[in-house]
Amino acid sequence: MLAAVGAVGLAMGGAVAYARWRSWAQASHREQMEALLLEPTTSAEQVLDLVSHMPAEHVAELRSRDDGDTMLHVRARANDPKSLEVINRLLAHVADVDLTVSPPILDVTNGYGCTVLHVAALADASDVISWALVDSPCHGTVVRDWCNALTPESKWTAMHLAAAEGHEEAARALVDSYALCGWDDAAAVDELANTKDAHGHTQLFIALHNRHPPIAALLLELGGDPSIACGRNLLTGLHSVAATGHAELAEAVIAALRAAGTLERTLAARSATGETPAALAAGSGHAHVLRLLLDAGADVNTVTKGGESLLALAAAHARQDDAALAIFDLVLAHPALDESILVAPNRFGSTALHEIASLCRPTLARALITAASAPHTLAAMQDYDGMTPIHALARAVRTIGDRAVETFAAIAAALHDPAVVAAVVNTLDYGEASPLHALVWKAESMSAVALLEALLDAGADPTIESEQGWSPLHVAYNMRGPDARVADAVLAALTSRWPPAALDRFDKDKRRNLDAKGYIARRGPHNRIPIAERRAVLGGEFTPAGVADYLQRLGRTPRIVVLAGAGLSVSAGIPAYRTSDGVYSTAAGRSAFQASAVASDPVSFYAKMAELFGGVVTGEITPTSAHYFVAELAARGELAAILTQNVDMLEVAAGIPADKIVEAHGTMRRFRCLDPMCSSEAVSGEAVWPRVLAGDVPVCAACGSTLRPCVVFFGEGLPASFTEARNTVMEHADLLIVIGTSLMVYPFGALVNEVSLLTPRVLINREPVGPFVHHTSDANYRDVALLGDADDGAHALAASFGWPADWAERAAARAAGS
Incomplete structure (x- = not known):
């Protein structure tokens, strides 16, 4: 109805149409009047005329059926040149009480928990913000509280909204109004820049993450702290700009951290998954930001919690070759680079060259292996399954393939000596399988055939048998791929390199030894530790x-x-949960620990909680x-x-x-409101459990909704x-x-x-x-x-x-x- 009335109102023009709207108001066509008043596109003149015919208390109570907006929310959202005039007239119309003591509608929230200031920030209505904080009849502590009011679900202040939307004028109005009001203490900085929302993100972090330089600069100048770890991932502002690759913001953040004396600490700060800002820049392919970080003192030898070096991160995650190569050039030329980083293993034992080979990236392979003082060591490094980069390349050709031969050629060229190349291509994994075994297993493309011929030309031995007793030729016969043309080409390439006498005795139906246990005994990261050190742990x-x-x-x-x-x-x-007689052994038990159970059947839910945990509360x-x-x-x-x-x-x-x-x-010691729109804080179980044990459903003191445990x-x-x-x-x-x-x-x-x-x-x-x-x-x-x-x-x-x-x-x- 609202949209329809607004559309009609906009379509109707001139004195006749306007007179018709006035007659509706005078005739008390209330529903149409309300719809027009709560439509942001309604002109200021129409709003003021319609309001003049309404009782003051009705104006104050008027709300949108859709989102709970008051008329002040609507005019702030409209953000037109006459919004302030309308707001002042509206306040004057309903000002039957002292606004400095009990403001009737300025502090009212809509259905989303937003005050007028929230809406003004969302609409970039800077004049409304300045007026509300500085020029309105309400001022002082009351207005400062409005400015820092949190939306119930997201816990956003007006500045969070301005930062998220990139509304520079609204953000500047908030900062300037604070200054005009004399609110320049440390608390003011935290309120405007360092307050965490429901997800743990500050206003400054949001401005940096959403790449809004003017707002970020404003908050940094104010004293916003980019070293604060934000969100579940514990990302600082420096992590954020490293991940997004915004060089201007990165420079500003580095300068702010240097001025605050927290640069060194923040450069070394790790996210929840163990990445420093430099690691995020490398993994995101942002060489320009990585250079800024390294110049500022970031550790070029850093590795993530999973063991990935800057090189490995760029190889695995920087999708564009130009971006990844720029990072390689930057890192490999760094004077503080420790060459051991070139062979640093990740949690699976894979090095940067393994990552490069698994993605068939010849340009990166050439850059990395030519930078190594011992390229043969790099090429023969084994992961925790014993696989070399050539094994990784052989496996990758199944799905990537197009650049596999070129990648192998780059590695082989850097090794120079044909004997070294032959040794590398015949290195066995912990199951005694060569790269050929991996390559011919269900080979699907002619790219696999091309790589097979390249490996054979380099000296790969097709007669080597794995610990299960199969050679690559056995694999080719018994694990044929779906394309007959490819499978036949693989067999032809292998048989052409077998000694004729051995080929005459070859048994293609030989059974594999599936009981072989050598691979199981040798795999895993612990096998990199000398056996004497391992045995010394418990003796x-x-x-x-x-x-x-x-x-x-x-x-x-x-x-x-x-x-x-x-x-x-x-x-x-x-009781336990997953045992045969545990809580989850019945459908009722499984459904009890669903958030939906609290909302749909709170009586049964709390009866189950009392049954399980009530005895802890009573001491039984x-x-x-x-x-x-x-x-x-x-x-x-x-x-x-x-x-x-x-x-x-x-x-x-x-x-x-x-x-x-x-x-x-979580815990059953604390409870919070089930309604995400409620702004109440969690309450102690001491106040809740007596009601639960009495058979009642606990409810929120603020809004009356059901409470849920903080589990x-x-x-x-x-x-x-x-x-x-x-x-x-x-x-x-x-x-x-x-x-x-x-x-x-x-x-x-x-x-x-x-x-x-x-x-x-x-x-x-x-x-x-x-x-x-x-x-x-x-x-x-x-x-x-x-x-x-x-x-x-x-x-x-x-x-x-x-x-x-x-x-x-x-x-x-x-x-x-x-």
């Missing part, structure tokens, strides 16, 4: 005593990290010995952190310090505290203890592999899970599996550590007295 003693001996040999207080799942609390009476369910074991580690100063999947509150009840607990999946439901992201702990705690752990978890839920399940390769790991669980399924393997050197109840495992470790027999009782007494 072959995969028991609690072996763990105790290891800790004693440290000669200092250990940093112990605990990963905990539902098994930690089973003996307390709280108490911590287990395993909980107290972790608390005792903390009391002795040995606990770095416990990362727990549990929401049952028993870690706190056991006396584990709150700053040592990382609640990866991570299926499909929701993990809290920032988990990401921070993952990046700061895991790699420094001296010992990892895993208690009662299936390690099936990611990303939590990945943590077990994020400690050092020489850090011993202990599993306390009913059955082996994750990497512990191999704890009896001859390759094991650091894993201990204590299979059984969590409490029994905790007591076994405590006894080996030499704790007094009553340690659990002492820990319980300490928790009770805290």
Whole structure:
């Protein structure tokens, strides 16, 4: 209706049409009047005339049915030359109270929780902003509060909106109004530039990320801090400009950081996934920004948490060859470059040349290998599966192929010596397969045939058999690709290089030895560590005593990290989740931990929560010995952190310090409003649980909506505290203890592999899970599996550590007295 009336109003012109609108107003055609008043395209003259015929209280209460806008929101959104005149007339019309004490409509929010200032920032209505903050009858602390009001869901101030939209005039009006009002304290800077929204992004970060130089410059000049780590990914403003590649912004941010004395720290700052700003610039293909960062002091030898160097990042992610090559030229010519970076392995053991080969990028291959002082070493480097860059090239030809021969030619040319080239192309992976094995497996294109002939010409041996007993010719016969023409060409190329006598005896139907275990025994990053160092971790003693001996040999207080799942609390009476009789064994249990369950059937949801966790609140369910074991580690100063999947509150009840607990999946100790538009803060469970235990559904005191626990439901992201702990705690752990978890839920399940390769790991669980399924393997050197109840495992470790027999009782007494 609103759009229709507005369209008619705009179409009708002249005195006759205007008179018709006045007659509608005088005749109290209320619905049409309201629609016209709440249409931003309605002229100021029409609005003022229509308002003059309406009661003041109706003007103040008038709201759009679609978005809840008041008339002031609408006029701010209109942002026409007469918006201020209309707003002042509207205020005068409804000003039956003292505006400086109780403003009737200026502080009212619309259906999205936006004040008039939010809407003005969104519309770039700078004159409305200046008037509201400086010239309106409302001023002082009240107006400053409006300026910093947060939208309920996104938690955005007016400046967040201006920064997001690139509305320079609105942003400048906010800053100038602050100055005119004399609000120039440190808090003012934080309010305008450094306030984090619901996603953890400041106004400055948003301006930088959205590439709005004038607003970013304004906020930087004001004192905005680009060193603040923002969002779930912990990106600083310098990370943002490195990723977007905006050179002007990068220069401004670097200058601001240098002036603040935080440049060195921010250049080295790592995101949640372990990238420095230089790493993001390299991976995004922004050589010009990378140069600025390196000139400012960024480390050219930096690697990500996953082990990727600047070269590897550019090779893998900078899609344009020109961009990637510019980064290669910049990095390879840098005087501080350590040549070991050229062979630095990532988490899979792949080097930059592996990445280049896997993408068939000859230009980059030529640049990298010619820069190496020992190109043959670079070309023969093996990843954690034993594959060389030539293996990677052979596998890539299946899908990329077009530049495979050119890439191989670039590598071979840099090696110079044909004998060295032959040695490289015959290097075997850990399953004793050559690059030819990988190449002919279901070969699909003539590009594969061309590379096959190039490798054979370079000295590749087609008779080598893998540990399974197959040569490349066996593979070609038994694993033919879908294209008969290609498959026949592969067979022809291979048979032409076989010795005739051997070919006469060749058995193409030979069975593979699928029981061969050499590959399994040799693969993995630990095999890069000398076997003596591996064996020294536990000395072959995969028991609690072996763990105790290891800790004693440290000669200092250990940093112990605990990963905990539902098994930690089973003996307390709280069921596990994924066992055959666990919470998820029934449809009702599985649906209980969905956010939709709280909204659709809050009565049943809270009845289930009371059934599961109510006993913890009443004291009927108490911590287990395993909980107290972790608390005792903390009391002795040995606990770095416990990362727990549990929401049952028993870690706190056991006396584990709150700053040592990382609640990866949230907690039942806090609750928040289910309505995302509500601006209320989370409330303590102390105020909520009595209602839950009484059978009531807890509701928000601010808006009356149902409260939800602060847990991570299926499909929701993990809290920032988990990401921070993952990046700061895991790699420094001296010992990892895993208690009662299936390690099936990611990303939590990945943590077990994020400690050092020489850090011993202990599993306390009913059955082996994750990497512990191999704890009896001859390759094991650091894993201990204590299979059984969590409490029994905790007591076994405590006894080996030499704790007094009553340690659990002492820990319980300490928790009770805290």
